[in-house]
Amino acid sequence: MRRYENWLLLSFLLLAFALRVYRLDGQEIWGDEAYSITIASWPLSRVVSPEVDTHPPLYPLILWAAIQLTGRSVFAIRFPSALAGLLAVPLIYRLGKRIGKEIGWLATGLAALSAFLVYYSQEARMYALPLAGTTGSLLTFWLAMERQRNERPVPPGLWGLYAFSSLVAVYSHYYTFTVLLAQAVFLLVTSAKDRRLSRVLPWLAVWGGMALCFLPWALEHRRFLQGKASARFAEWNLAKFWEIGSRTLLACSVGKTLPAVIRQWGWGVVGIALLGLGKMSIGGKGRMAGFLALALLTGLLFAWAVNPIMPFFEERYLLFCAPPFLLLVAAGLSGWKHYGRLWTVLGTLYFVGLNALALRHYHFDPVFRKGEYGSLMTHIRTQVQEGDLILLNNPLQRSLFDYYGPRDIPHCFIPRDVLLTEEEADRFLREATTGYRRVWLVDFGNPLEYDPSHRARGWLARHAYLGFRQDYLGATLSMFILETPTRIEHPLDIILGNEVRLLGYTLEPEVGHPGEFLFLTLYWEALRPMANSYTVFVHLMDGEGRLRAQIDSPPVGGTLPTSTWVPGDVIPDRYALSLPPDLTPGEYQLNVGLYLWPAMTRLSVMQNGRAGGDFVPLTSVEIR
Template identity: 30%
Template structure:
């Protein structure tokens, strides 16, 4: 057990627990069979059905990058990605082959090594028994199993970040060994080249260095650690270019902003279930493991070792909250670095409960045993359910591009074409697609999609293919095509003859479009808007609108498109409304929402760029015949204060009236 004492860091080979005068002694020489058995369990869970699910977009793009040359990897590296995983995966695939199974097996290797490192870390901070429990928790964790089966950077990142932490503790235990500091520096540098949030290893390491120096008065140890961190900073200077591109990226990943409490709650939900249980059914295991983890922290001796693990969890979490106050960055996997600390604290809590069952006699010992067994039972049952969902429930699986590819192969015609909308999803679909359709992927990864690009790209693809259909594959298009330009154009100039949804966490949808009955082929032209120029509080202008008719029957849907333009950078995410009003000014049909969609909210809008925004107003079946006003506008949320229209009359001071709608039943 690593102990930060007055005389320096001493590796104690015996831990003594005193509970009401009782003395329980156990050695650190835990049988080797336990860690080996746990590693075997970890391997079995991680290799089980390894190719049972399709590659999803991130994995497909990871394989695509790994197939490129080094300059191409750097050039095509997506926003938020760093190059080490691509380089390492490329070398791996050259040796073992480039199949999806081989790519995922690369993550399996590091996933099992993470479990081994959990044992070493917990043994260093507490005892061999805590180490065995921590590695068992890690082996069974649905969160770690998921990312150990994904051909992405997270298993490698977890391994390198955990290795960095372990090597720092080893270096603090033996500060005179130069090779220990060199190893720590190397592991931390490699972790930084794997994921940006490895930067949180540095403040955590600084806390450990400072505490050790103050308690032991060995200032050379502090200087050695600071020198290592300076070297890490210097080595990481080339990452500035990657970081800059990520900072300029204007997309967020959440449908709505999350509070700090929601971030912590969602993180704990994923760490304890892998996101593989409905939230209400996850609450028992979330609460149980939180209580056991807190117990493990409080009962750590020396307490600083527990604080060190708490900081390993809190530093990246707090860092994410700070960064998210600037722009929305939170995704649970970005805080995977915090998972080992949570599992070590939970393991130590279980260890203390188990120790109490032998240290105490009578009611207290039986109570400790009951709590320990209850905790193990709740976690075991919940994790079995979570793993079962992950392995076998398609709703919890990765997006099923494999089935989508087979669906297209079976139904494609000689003159058909394929359009993929998701910003690079061809990398996930084409590994499974064995058909012969010409295809286009729009937009290219990281590019902005405009209407001219859509019209020109689709018309060029369809040229000379009279009677051909368009197979449109959608996945993640809410982010890459927030104006819905591709679907809107195909829907306007064609009609859907077939549609199929494929399950998954994001989902894949295939729509088949053919030309309308009065045309031989799909020919697209730019949308024609009715022009107006309404200025909302010198913040946003409404440039024009498009309605798919002026006369409707009860039960019909009115399709409305508005064209917004930000006049200045917007400080908040305004909401928009489109309301149909009767002669008593009562809303009979309406649509309120964040303009465009929740992934491209007004705060992300580029200044001076026209943006298409679509609404559907569903008319009630019993709506009376007559003429109805159609009003549109913007309001702040949640105070619901409408933005005023500059220079408008009193009747239209906080709205714009579009041409009236006639309902004829």
């Protein structure tokens, strides 16, 4: 029987390991991971400095060692997190066995398959490390408490394991102090109930020793953290507690990568956990039920209490709440007899099905990608030419650029302070782009936080032709060709949707060549204020009406939406249309127009008082 159990445990561990390393490098490195890599790439003395990050230093130290040993590949960078996430599984098994053998096995399987645990075991951040540390702390705390209740001495090794696992947790993430708080409350309540307050004394000694190990860091880090705090005390309300609690419980149930409608099915798993809590409470396991519930509730209350001084809340901060929750779920599924076994099977399949679906979405659904900065830089690498410059708007992308950016292409970060005024922006951008023919602009994150007036993009749109624009997750890539614009060469008087007049255009060169660009400047005029922001399309059609080249973008590189146009103002709008290298020589038609995104509804065209469809047939273009 013992051998069978060992093989079963090994099977669960192999499954957990396989899920945690499967496509470990499938997701691109995203912003927070890149910052972890940046810190871990510094000299060791700076890695552990209290002046570089808002988190304790254990994870950066481990990542620093991993980089020294295995390098900076995505797989190698994330592998320490996968190992930490794997370590939590056998610890959950041991803790579950203290409730019952069947609960131990069920909890092990649930932990191995948990989409929430797998997700953060595949991220180069610290969250899997406190997961392992707190689970070890909960297990060793319970084992020591059991020995005390049975009037048996607690071995020094067990005290040492408790202190070690607890310090791993608190040196990884500050929220894990809530586990120690829950343990202290549970110890005081049960010791008072048993009239054995003397049990508290050795714990005070252990906690005192742990405090001495942690206090020097805490005092040094306190000054750094004080400058990062915010204040939103209006969020101390029941609605916010419900939001934090529901988000955390659903994440523990079914992860974070299910569509919103399906994710609500996670409440069924929460119901199973509540059933397990009640079943343990009346089934002779009341103390363990209270212990697990207290550990879970303390984490939720702490997250709610500190939320006003934190920038935001994310479920990952409470990843360490998952083991108590999964143990309660296992308790709700186990111990049933006769027809109750069907409930165990169906409930387990319910959990497994939802989490398997969440993992499928995580790995293969583009909606749940963490980042696309690597793809953005790959596009630049494949399209770069001599005389290109990369302009990086928002210094927060520095860590990502350090990891993915091409070192052999000239690049320049735009300082935030130069974008405060038009004069400073003009001076900086003129100097930065002098001597270059093309500029790749990378707008990273929310422009309202670093360039709310879109001065960088606006300057390029006024001094260059937009040749490419594509949105990536968390960033926008645009390519501008620095050519001197000319005045209107072909006047027109075309009305679009009774809102916009096309005054004319300039096109260079008159004869195009495959693999080169057509430089088009459109001149718009608003007829009246507009509520909608329209998108411009420029399409090159062949003789059979097939689209052969195109560029779609909001006007002026996205910096001057039509909803901001003032009637009477003339808006020059420049585009560089890339001609495919395999374009067959011949006559092509160049069409332009406006449409409303995402409905794709085009504005109707009126010329000389006659309706002209939903696009402007601008001119024919000869390709040689």
